[in-house]
Amino acid sequence: MADAVILPRPTTEGGQPIWQVLTDRRSVRHYGSDPMPLDVLSQLLWSTHGVTGHAGATELRNAPSAGACYPIDVQVVANSVAGLDPGHYRYVADDHTLLPIRKGDVGAEITAAALGQTMCKTASVTLVWTAVIPRTTGRYGDRGRRYIFLDAGHVGQNTYLAATALGYGCCTIGAFDDGAMNEAVGVDGKIEIVVYAASVGPAE
Numbered sequence: 001m002a003d004a005v006i007l008p009r010p011t012t013e014g015g016q017p018i019w020q021v022l023t024d025r026r027s028v029r030h031y032g033s034d035p036m037p038l039d040v041l042s043q044l045l046w047s048t049h050g051v052t053g054h055a056g057a058t059e060l061r062n063a064p065s066a067g068a069c070y071p072i073d074v075q076v077v078a079n080s081v082a083g084l085d086p087g088h089y090r091y092v093a094d095d096h097t098l099l100p101i102r103k104g105d106v107g108a109e110i111t112a113a114a115l116g117q118t119m120c121k122t123a124s125v126t127l128v129w130t131a132v133i134p135r136t137t138g139r140y141g142d143r144g145r146r147y148i149f150l151d152a153g154h155v156g157q158n159t160y161l162a163a164t165a166l167g168y169g170c171c172t173i174g175a176f177d178d179g180a181m182n183e184a185v186g187v188d189g190k191i192e193i194v195v196y197a198a199s200v201g202p203a204e
């Protein structure tokens with residue numbers, strides 16, 4: 001297993017005003033070809049799922065989560081990121097690193113799983129959000145299943161807003177074959193499932 005990739009420290013200053021970002025946010029499905037700098041990926045991941053506080057032993061994140069259970073993990077499928085081999089990584093929010101899972105053209109597999117949506121491959125990155133179901137159902141029972149999808153919506157919106165503020169285009173993706181997508185990112189489809197995804201690349 002290759003070493004973890006230490007991401008540049010995210011910034012919490014500057015950027016576009018929130019009102020402008022909310023006005024500008026749109027789903028963008030076509031991207032420029034410049035590789036995404038690693039600091040942009042870092043900022044994006046932090047905005048999506050970064051640790052921003054603590055409540056006792058619990059780490060609190062940018063996006064809210066029912067009961068602070070945080071069932072969602074971020075899989076990063078890198079297609080064109082400066083300094084990063086194309087492939088599948090897992091974002092480790094605790095220490096803001098990327099754990100390499102496998103190299104290769106995973107973007108093509110994600111495209112096939114997403115019913116041929118080529119933006120999964122033409123984007124700099126496609127984020128694939130998986131949910132570890134017992135994190136939420138362990139506390140809330142069946143009701144926790146619904147919370148997982150509500151949590152995912154918040155994570156997706158944070159990604160849209162962060163990408164817009166960074167001058168990048170984003171499109172979230174809910175249309176995919178569950179089995180194929182689970183397989184592409186190596187989750188079992190029972191305890192852990194893919195719930196949502198988003199492609200992000202330079203706005204043209």
Ligand SMILES: Cc1cc2nc3c(=O)[nH]c(=O)nc-3n(C[C@H](O)[C@H](O)[C@H](O)COP(=O)(O)O)c2cc1C
Pocket residue numbers: 025026027028029117171172173174175176
């Ligand atoms: C849950 C969800 C799933 C979506 N799935 C897809 C998708 O699979 N492919 C796609 O091109 N757009 C997808 N979208 C984006 C919507 O098509 C888009 O938000 C809608 O057309 C409104 O356009 P706007 O985001 O530019 O305002 C999805 C959006 C949401 C919220």
